[in-house]
Amino acid sequence: MKNIRELEAVATKIRKNIIEMSYLCKRAAHPGPALSCADIVAALYFRFMDVDSENPLKFDRDRFILSKGHASPVIYATLCEKGFFEKKEFNLLRHPGGILQGHPTFGSTPGVDMTTGSLGNGLGIGLGMAYYLKLKNQKSKVYVILGDGELNEGTVWEAIMYAPVKKLNNLIAFVDKNGFQSSGPCNDILPQRCFLEQFRSFGWDAIEIDGHNMNQIIDAIETANNSVDKPTVIIANTVKGKGVSFMENDNSWHQKILSEELYEKALSELSGV
Amino acid sequence: MGVVFDKISTRDAFGSALSELAREDENIMYLSADTINSVGGSLMHSEYPNRAINVGIAEQNMALMAAGMAASGAKVFIATYAVFASMRICEQVRTFIAYPNLDVKIVAGLGGLSGGIEGVTHQGTEDIAIMRAIPNMCVVAAADAASTKVITKAIAHYDGPVYLRLGRGPSPAVFDENYEFEFGRANVIRSYGNDVTFFSYGATINRCLQASEMLNKEGIYCRVIETPSLKPFDTEMVLKSVNETSLLVTVEDHNIIGGLGSAVAEALCGKNLTTPCLNIGLNDHYGVSGECEELLDYYGMSAESIVQKVKAKLK
Amino acid sequence: MADEITVKQAKDLAKEIRIKILQMLGNFGYGHLGGSMSIADLLGVLYSGIMNFDSSKPRWEGRDYFICSKGHAGPAVYGALTSVGFFPETELLKLNRLGTNLPSHCDRLRTIGVDMTTGSLGQGLSVAVGVALGIKMDELSNYCFVVIGDGESQEGQVWEALMFAGHNKLDKLILFIDNNGEQLDGKIFEVNKIDNYVERLKSFYWHAQLVDGHDANSIIDAIKTAKSVKDCPSAIILKTIKGKGSFAEGIFNHSLPVKVSDAENDIQNLLKKN
Numbered sequence: 001m002k003n004i005r006e007l008e009a010v011a012t013k014i015r016k017n018i019i020e021m022s023y024l025c026k027r028a029a030h031p032g033p034a035l036s037c038a039d040i041v042a043a044l045y046f047r048f049m050d051v052d053s054e055n056p057l058k059f060d061r062d063r064f065i066l067s068k069g070h071a072s073p074v075i076y077a078t079l080c081e082k083g084f085f086e087k088k089e090f091n092l093l094r095h096p097g098g099i100l101q102g103h104p105t106f107g108s109t110p111g112v113d114m115t116t117g118s119l120g121n122g123l124g125i126g127l128g129m130a131y132y133l134k135l136k137n138q139k140s141k142v143y144v145i146l147g148d149g150e151l152n153e154g155t156v157w158e159a160i161m162y163a164p165v166k167k168l169n170n171l172i173a174f175v176d177k178n179g180f181q182s183s184g185p186c187n188d189i190l191p192q193r194c195f196l197e198q199f200r201s202f203g204w205d206a207i208e209i210d211g212h213n214m215n216q217i218i219d220a221i222e223t224a225n226n227s228v229d230k231p232t233v234i235i236a237n238t239v240k241g242k243g244v245s246f247m248e249n250d251n252s253w254h255q256k257i258l259s260e261e262l263y264e265k266a267l268s269e270l271s272g273v
Numbered sequence: 274m275g276v277v278f279d280k281i282s283t284r285d286a287f288g289s290a291l292s293e294l295a296r297e298d299e300n301i302m303y304l305s306a307d308t309i310n311s312v313g314g315s316l317m318h319s320e321y322p323n324r325a326i327n328v329g330i331a332e333q334n335m336a337l338m339a340a341g342m343a344a345s346g347a348k349v350f351i352a353t354y355a356v357f358a359s360m361r362i363c364e365q366v367r368t369f370i371a372y373p374n375l376d377v378k379i380v381a382g383l384g385g386l387s388g389g390i391e392g393v394t395h396q397g398t399e400d401i402a403i404m405r406a407i408p409n410m411c412v413v414a415a416a417d418a419a420s421t422k423v424i425t426k427a428i429a430h431y432d433g434p435v436y437l438r439l440g441r442g443p444s445p446a447v448f449d450e451n452y453e454f455e456f457g458r459a460n461v462i463r464s465y466g467n468d469v470t471f472f473s474y475g476a477t478i479n480r481c482l483q484a485s486e487m488l489n490k491e492g493i494y495c496r497v498i499e500t501p502s503l504k505p506f507d508t509e510m511v512l513k514s515v516n517e518t519s520l521l522v523t524v525e526d527h528n529i530i531g532g533l534g535s536a537v538a539e540a541l542c543g544k545n546l547t548t549p550c551l552n553i554g555l556n557d558h559y560g561v562s563g564e565c566e567e568l569l570d571y572y573g574m575s576a577e578s579i580v581q582k583v584k585a586k587l588k
Numbered sequence: 589m590a591d592e593i594t595v596k597q598a599k600d601l602a603k604e605i606r607i608k609i610l611q612m613l614g615n616f617g618y619g620h621l622g623g624s625m626s627i628a629d630l631l632g633v634l635y636s637g638i639m640n641f642d643s644s645k646p647r648w649e650g651r652d653y654f655i656c657s658k659g660h661a662g663p664a665v666y667g668a669l670t671s672v673g674f675f676p677e678t679e680l681l682k683l684n685r686l687g688t689n690l691p692s693h694c695d696r697l698r699t700i701g702v703d704m705t706t707g708s709l710g711q712g713l714s715v716a717v718g719v720a721l722g723i724k725m726d727e728l729s730n731y732c733f734v735v736i737g738d739g740e741s742q743e744g745q746v747w748e749a750l751m752f753a754g755h756n757k758l759d760k761l762i763l764f765i766d767n768n769g770e771q772l773d774g775k776i777f778e779v780n781k782i783d784n785y786v787e788r789l790k791s792f793y794w795h796a797q798l799v800d801g802h803d804a805n806s807i808i809d810a811i812k813t814a815k816s817v818k819d820c821p822s823a824i825i826l827k828t829i830k831g832k833g834s835f836a837e838g839i840f841n842h843s844l845p846v847k848v849s850d851a852e853n854d855i856q857n858l859l860k861k862n
Binding site: 059063105106107113114115117118121123124125126127128129130131132133135136154155158159161162 | 340
C-alpha cells in the first residue's frame with residue numbers, strides 16, 4: 001500500500017501525464033479542471049480502489065465516475081499509470097480513431113466505468129451502481145467526483161436526495177471545489193457557500209478538506225469508507241490548475257491548447273517537485 | 274360494429290409479464306418515478322420490494338440510476354409516462370443509456386392521446402419520432418393486453434435499449450395469446466385484397482380493422498398490417514405492399530411528423546415508386562382534454578373518417 | 589394576528605372553493621380530489637384579499653401572479669377563480685369535457701385567470717422565478733406566489749430554481765409547499781423522505797416558515813412575515829391533509845372516482861360548518 005510520499009509522487013506523475021496529453025493531442029483539452037482533482041484521483045486509484053488492468057470489467061471491482069467529465073485527462077492519466085493502456089494513446093486524445101474521447105466514454109477506454117461529460121448526471125449513475133452492487137452483496141465502493149459548478153444541476157440534487165433514503169454507505173462523492181466554472185467564478189454565477197449544510201440537511205455525512213493535502217484526503221476517504229448507513233461527501237477545497245504556476249486560478253485554462261513553450265515550462269515545474 | 278375492450282390495460286399486462294420475468298431472472302430491476310402503481314410495477318414490488326423501487330418524482334435520476342445498474346450487470350426496466358419518457362429524460366436516455374448501448378427498457382405508459390383527460394402535459398404524441406432518432410434505440414408499441422405480454426418478454430430477451438409504448442386504460446382487444454412478435458417484423462392481420470394497405474400500431478389498429486370491413490362492403494378490398502416494431506422497421510413489407518396494392522395508408526395516434534408515416538416514407542424514398550401514400554394522425558398540433566377514444570374520433574381517426582379519407586384518395 | 593374580517597373572508601372563500609371542487613368532480617365523476625382540497629385554505633387566503641388582481645382584467649399589469657405548479661390541483665384554482673368572478677360558474681360543469689376551458693391541469697391558453705400552464709411537475713417554480721426576476725429588474729411592487737407539492741419537490745429542477753432565487757435575492761417570490769405527505773405512489777416518507785424543509789431551504793438562502801396549512805390565520809400571518817423579509821425569497825411550508833374536508837381524507841385520493849352522492853354529502857357537511 002502506498003504511503004503519503006509515494007502517493008504524492010504518483011499525483012505528480014498524473015499531473016505530468018495531464019500536461020503531456022493536453023499538449024501532444026494538439027487540441028483544446030481541459031487541463032485546469034483535471035489538475036485540481038489529481039491528488040484525489042491518485043489517492044483513490046493507488047491506495048483504495050480494487051481495479052485490475054487485466055480485467056477492467058470484473059464485477060467485484062470498485063467503481064469511479066468522473067461526473068465532471070471534461071476533466072477527462074485526469075482519469076486517462078491515472079488509468080495509463082495503472083497500466084490500462086499505453087502512453088502513445090495520448091497523441092490521439094480527441095481524435096477519431098483514438099481510444100481517448102474528449103469526455104470519458106464507457107466502452108471506448110479500458111478502465112472507464114461510465115460515459116460522462118454532460119454535467120449533472122454522474123451522481124445518479126453512481127447511485128444506481130451503488131444500489132445494485134449493495135443488493136448483490138458486493139463490497140465495492142462507488143466514488144464520484146463532481147465539480148462545484150456542476151451542483152447547479154438539478155439532477156445532482158435528485159441523487160443527493162435519494163442516496164440517504166436508501167442508506168447507500170458505499171457511495172462516496174467528492175466536490176472538487178475549485179471556485180470556477182466554464183463562464184467564470186462560481187461566486188459570480190450561483191455561489192454555493194455552504195455545501196456542508198446543504199448535504200447534511202439532505203442526510204449525508206459531509207467532510208471538508210484541503211483537496212491537495214494527501215493526509216487529509218486519505219483520512220477523509222477512510223472515514224467515508226467506514227460509514228455505516230449514510231453516503232458521504234468530501235468537499236475538497238482545491239485550486240484550478242494546481243501544480244502549474246501559470247494555470248493556477250486562471251480560468252482561461254478551463255479549456256485551452258498549450259504552446260510548446262508553456263508545455264516545457266509546465267513539465268519543468270512538475271519535474272522540480 | 275361493437276368494440277370489445279380488454280379486461281386489463283396494457284400497463285397491467287406489462288406488469289404481469291414483468292413479474293413473471295422477475296421470478297426467472299434475478300438480475301431484472303424495475304425503477305419508477307412515482308409511477309410504480311400506474312405503470313405496472315406493483316406486482317413485482319410486492320414480491321421483490323428491493324428490486325422494484327420508486328425513486329420519487331425524479332425521472333432523470335431514475336434514468337441515470339438505470340444506466341448505473343445496467344453498467345453493473347442488471348437488466349433494467351424504467352417506467353413513466355410517454356411524454357416524460359421521451360422528453361424529460363431524453364438526454365439521459367440518449368447519452369447514458371443508448372450511446373453506451375446499455376440493457377435498459379424504457380416503458381412508457383400514456384402513449385399518444387391515451388393521457389386523455391389529463392390534457393396536453395400528459396399526452397405523449399411525439400414520442401415515437403423522438404425515440405426513432407436515437408441511435409441504438411429500438412422502438413416498439415403494443416396494441417392490447419395480449420400482445421403486450423408477448424412483447425414484454427421479447428424485449429426482455431433482447432440485450433440493449435428498447436422504448437416500449439403502452440396506453441392507459443384497457444384497449445380494444447385485437448390479438449390473443451398466439452400473438453407473435455419479432456423486432457423488425459410487421460404482422461399481417463387481415464388480407465382481403467389489393468386495393469389498400471393499412472399500416473398502424475397501438476390504439477388505432479382496431480379502427481383500421483373496422484374501416485377495412487366497411488370498405489369491403491363497398492368493394493374496396495384492404496390489407497391491415499400491424500407495425501409493432503417502429504425501429505427496426507419492416508421496410509420489406511412496405512415495399513411488398515407498394516408492389517401489390519394501390520394505396521398505402523398509415524394511421525397512428527401520433528404526430529404525422531416523425532412516426533410511422535415518416536418511417537413508411539423513408540422506406541419509399543429513392544425507390545421511384547408512384548403508389549400514393551396517405552398519412553393519418555395528428556396534423557402537427559397538440560391534443561386537448563377528453564377521453565382517449567373520443568379524442569381519436571375528434572381528430573379524424575374514427576373508422577368512418579378513415580373510410581372517407583381513403584375513398585377521397587382513391588378517386 | 590390577522591384581523592377577524594380578513595380571516596372570516598378567507599375561511600368563507602375556502603369553503604366555497606371546496607364546494608365547487610366537489611361539484612366539479614362529482615359532476616365529472618372522477619378527478620384529483622386530494623391535492624385540490626389540500627390547498628383550498630391557501631387559495632381562500634390568497635384570493636380573498638392577499639393577492640392584488642382584477643377579475644375584469646385578468647392580465648392587468650399591476651396584478652400579483654399566481655402559479656399552481658402542482659397543476660393537477662386545477663379544480664381548486666378554478667373554484668377560486670370562478671368564486672371571485674373571472675368566469676361564470678357554468679364553466680365548472682365542463683371540467684375535462686371535450687372542448688372545455690377547464691382542463692384537468694392548469695392551462696394558460698384556455699382558462700381566464702390562469703397565469704401559467706402546468707401539470708408536468710417540477711417546472712412551475714422555475715417559471716415563478718422568471719416572473720420574480722422580471723419584477724425585481726423592473727423594480728415593480730407585484731408579488732409572485734407559487735405553490736408546489738411536497739412530492740413535486742423531489743424534482744431536481746425545483747432545486748435549480750431554489751438555488752437561483754436564493755442567490756438572486758428574489759424577495760417578491762413567495763413559495764408555498766403543500767406538505768400533505770402523500771404522492772401518487774403513496775406516502776412521501778416511504779418513497780423519498782423529506783421532513784426538514786426549513787433546514788434545507790435555509791441552506792439555499794431562503795427564509796422558511798412552517799405553518800398549519802388549514803389555518804387561515806396562520807397562513808395570513810406567515811405571508812405578512814414573508815413580505816417583511818428583504819433580500820431573500822420566502823417559503824411557507826403548509827402542513828396539510830390530502831383531501832381535507834372531503835370523504836376521501838385518509839384514503840388514497842390523488843385521483844379517484846367521485847360519486848355525486850358522496851360529493852353532495854360533503855357539500856352539506858361543509859355548509860353546516862361555520
